[in-house]
Amino acid sequence: MASSGSAGLLHRSPRLRLGLLLGPPMLWLGVLYLGSLAALFITSLWTVDAFGAGIQRTWTLENFRTLFTLDVYRTITFRTLLTAVAVTVIDGLVAVPVALFMAKVASPRWQRILVILVLTPLWASYLVKAYAWRGMFSTGGPLDSVGLSPGYGLSATIVTLAYLWLPYMVLPMYAGLERLPDSLLEASADLGAGTWTTMRRVVLPVLFPAAVAGSIFTFSLTLGDYIAVKIVGGTNQLLGNVVYDSFLTGNNMPFAATVSLIPVVVMLAYLTAVRRTGALENL
Amino acid sequence: MVKSFGPVTAVAGVDLAIADGEFFSMLGPSGSGKTTVLRMIAGFEQPTSGRVLLDDRDVTGVPPFARDVNTVFQDYALFPHMDVRANVEYGLRVKRVGRAERRERATAALETVRLGGYADRRPTQLSGGQRQRVALARALVNRPKVLLLDEPLGALDLKLRREMQLELKQIQRDVGITFVFVTHDQEEALTMSDRIAVFNDGRIEQVDTPARLYEAPATAFVAGFVGTSNLLRGSDARAVFGRDGTFSIRPEKIHLDDDAEPTKARGTVRAVVYLGSVNHYLVDLDGGGTLTVLRQNLRDSTDSALDQEGRRVALSWDDAHVIDLDDSGAGQPVGAGTETQEAP
Ligand SMILES: Nc1ncnc2c1ncn2[C@@H]1O[C@H](COP(=O)(O)OP(=O)(O)OP(=O)(O)O)[C@@H](O)[C@H]1O
Ligand SMILES: [Mg+2]
Numbered sequence: 001m002a003s004s005g006s007a008g009l010l011h012r013s014p015r016l017r018l019g020l021l022l023g024p025p026m027l028w029l030g031v032l033y034l035g036s037l038a039a040l041f042i043t044s045l046w047t048v049d050a051f052g053a054g055i056q057r058t059w060t061l062e063n064f065r066t067l068f069t070l071d072v073y074r075t076i077t078f079r080t081l082l083t084a085v086a087v088t089v090i091d092g093l094v095a096v097p098v099a100l101f102m103a104k105v106a107s108p109r110w111q112r113i114l115v116i117l118v119l120t121p122l123w124a125s126y127l128v129k130a131y132a133w134r135g136m137f138s139t140g141g142p143l144d145s146v147g148l149s150p151g152y153g154l155s156a157t158i159v160t161l162a163y164l165w166l167p168y169m170v171l172p173m174y175a176g177l178e179r180l181p182d183s184l185l186e187a188s189a190d191l192g193a194g195t196w197t198t199m200r201r202v203v204l205p206v207l208f209p210a211a212v213a214g215s216i217f218t219f220s221l222t223l224g225d226y227i228a229v230k231i232v233g234g235t236n237q238l239l240g241n242v243v244y245d246s247f248l249t250g251n252n253m254p255f256a257a258t259v260s261l262i263p264v265v266v267m268l269a270y271l272t273a274v275r276r277t278g279a280l281e282n283l
Numbered sequence: 284m285v286k287s288f289g290p291v292t293a294v295a296g297v298d299l300a301i302a303d304g305e306f307f308s309m310l311g312p313s314g315s316g317k318t319t320v321l322r323m324i325a326g327f328e329q330p331t332s333g334r335v336l337l338d339d340r341d342v343t344g345v346p347p348f349a350r351d352v353n354t355v356f357q358d359y360a361l362f363p364h365m366d367v368r369a370n371v372e373y374g375l376r377v378k379r380v381g382r383a384e385r386r387e388r389a390t391a392a393l394e395t396v397r398l399g400g401y402a403d404r405r406p407t408q409l410s411g412g413q414r415q416r417v418a419l420a421r422a423l424v425n426r427p428k429v430l431l432l433d434e435p436l437g438a439l440d441l442k443l444r445r446e447m448q449l450e451l452k453q454i455q456r457d458v459g460i461t462f463v464f465v466t467h468d469q470e471e472a473l474t475m476s477d478r479i480a481v482f483n484d485g486r487i488e489q490v491d492t493p494a495r496l497y498e499a500p501a502t503a504f505v506a507g508f509v510g511t512s513n514l515l516r517g518s519d520a521r522a523v524f525g526r527d528g529t530f531s532i533r534p535e536k537i538h539l540d541d542d543a544e545p546t547k548a549r550g551t552v553r554a555v556v557y558l559g560s561v562n563h564y565l566v567d568l569d570g571g572g573t574l575t576v577l578r579q580n581l582r583d584s585t586d587s588a589l590d591q592e593g594r595r596v597a598l599s600w601d602d603a604h605v606i607d608l609d610d611s612g613a614g615q616p617v618g619a620g621t622e623t624q625e626a627p
Contacts, residue, residue, distance in 0.1 A: 181358065186360070187354070189348045190327075191348075191373050191377060192425070205364040206363075206364065
């Protein structure tokens with residue numbers, strides 16, 4: 001029989017099995033993902049002709065020179081990094097108590113409810129959430145009426161992005177704490193540690209790998225964002241906006257590619273640093 | 284002490300006095316409230332009513348970190364992100380003991396549990412028995428007044444378990460700290476303890492030395508839980524003892540076909556259980572009821588012992604070894620006057 005024949009063949013040949021299992025995803029990863037990265041890098045070495053009419057496929061470092069010499073790009077790069085760091089730190093600070101409460105204090109029933117509450121915003125459209133924050137920050141809006149609105153600008157962008165990416169920080173932390181046995185906390189108390197000492201010496205070390213995992217999300221998502229800035233950021237451009245504008249408005253695909261290499265490099269550096277700490281092994 | 288979790292009463296009423304330097308065991312079936320009592324002593328649970336006194340000081344409301352009591356957890360609860368040394372030093376570190384003293388005491392504690400060379404390992408790189416000993420060292424290093432151990436040997440195989448029992452007992456003698464040891468293994472409790480509290484359903488049935496628990500159980504439950512029960516009740520008892528009641532005789536106190544002693548009962552061997560150095564004979568008595576008789580495998584070959592099935596036998600015993608469980612002064616052997624306590 002054909003089917004049992006092929007099943008038998010599959011059973012006898014582990015390589016074939018592995019190949020069929022991993023083939024499609026590897027193809028996806030290799031061709032589409034790494035391939036597009038390579039294309040990005042290659043494109044960044046091209047340029048456009050003077051009239052912006054088309055791409056000239058001649059090798060040049062012109063784009064990188066522009067990027068490094070023009071002050072405005074340096075400012076934007078630093079602003080973007082600062083935003084990403086601020087968003088990550090805010091999310092980290094907010095997520096620790098939330099995750100701690102969910103995993104260690106709440107009853108099992110409340111635990112489920114809270115997980116759903118954290119996840120629900122992910123189902124709503126990004127745009128809707130961003131516009132909701134625009135409403136919050138608007139003149140005469142809820143925040144303004146209590147005198148707390150910073151207006152559209154960098155702070156508004158940071159707050160909005162921190163809100164948008166918060167679940168990506170809470171969930172890994174929650175999962176990490178969930179795996180932390182209660183008996184470890186009791187052992188710490190039993191050995192003479194008060195609540196704060198237990199937090200510092202037992203909970204935080206366990207939380208650290210989870211925080212790193214979460215920060216990879218919040219950091220990279222912020223580095224690539226350009227929509228929130230458009231909606232609540234006023235005139236404070238981020239790298240994402242430069243890419244978007246060079247591509248659409250400037251019709252300068254090679255320069256857009258060059259700029260978008262910055263987040264790629266930053267993330268590679270960040271991941272290398274993280275690897276050094278050994279946090280990824282404990283994940 | 285009483286402890287309820289909502290509608291569940293885990294500990295219905297326990298009153299215990301544990302002496303300084305004692306090896307005290309809490310023995311009982313699963314769910315009988317041993318862990319709950321231990322957790323109340325440690326301070327992880329607050330008693331619903333009642334008090335915990337430590338050296339005459341009321342520590343009922345005192346949080347765990349402020350009590351001079353340490354616990355060896357059933358799952359060891361070693362900190363996975365610290366190596367063995369850091370685990371053992373933890374208690375001293377949080378009490379701000381200086382670095383040099385910390386290191387010295389941790390090293391000594393690790394020597395005590397014979398893990399001197401393992402200081403730099405992570406808990407995940409240790410075997411179950413080694414982890415258990417690290418947990419012990421981590422508690423001992425603080426020199427607590429009382430050490431609480433919740434079934435610390437539960438996860439170990441039989442051989443390692445026996446070794447650790449002897450070691451634990453030795454360590455307890457050496458350091459002189461009071462040990463409160465929870466187990467549901469009666470053999471373990473009998474080997475290690477100075478005194479044992481037998482728990483049943485949130486209450487204590489009897490607190491006594493291992494020998495007294497075994498020789499003079501106060502209740503049918505204790506007789507059944509510690510050793511093989513061999514209970515005779517009602518009419519079965521009347522046929523043998525001439526009156527109603529609940530009586531117990533340990534299997535090794537009964538002799539089979541011993542001409543030198545007067546026969547107390549007759550019966551038929553229903554089954555022989557071969558246990559290596561000894562055999563268990565299940566004897567159905569003519570007057571009703573079944574007694575287990577233990578006999579060493581000295582003279583009989585295994586085959587001849589197994590051959591006994593279906594044979595008629597005569598049982599005899601010394602009346603001093605019969606325990607009357609309905610007696611108002613429960614726990615007294617029937618022939619209490621002539622009884623002399625035997626060393627275990
Ligand atoms: N946190 C809790 N909430 C509700 N009920 C509990 C809780 N802890 C224990 N119990 C109940 O209290 C009773 C005694 O539990 P405990 O853990 O003290 O038993 P144990 O003697 O240690 O048993 P084991 O030998 O299985 O460890 C059990 O019926 C248990 O279900
Ligand atoms: Mg228990």
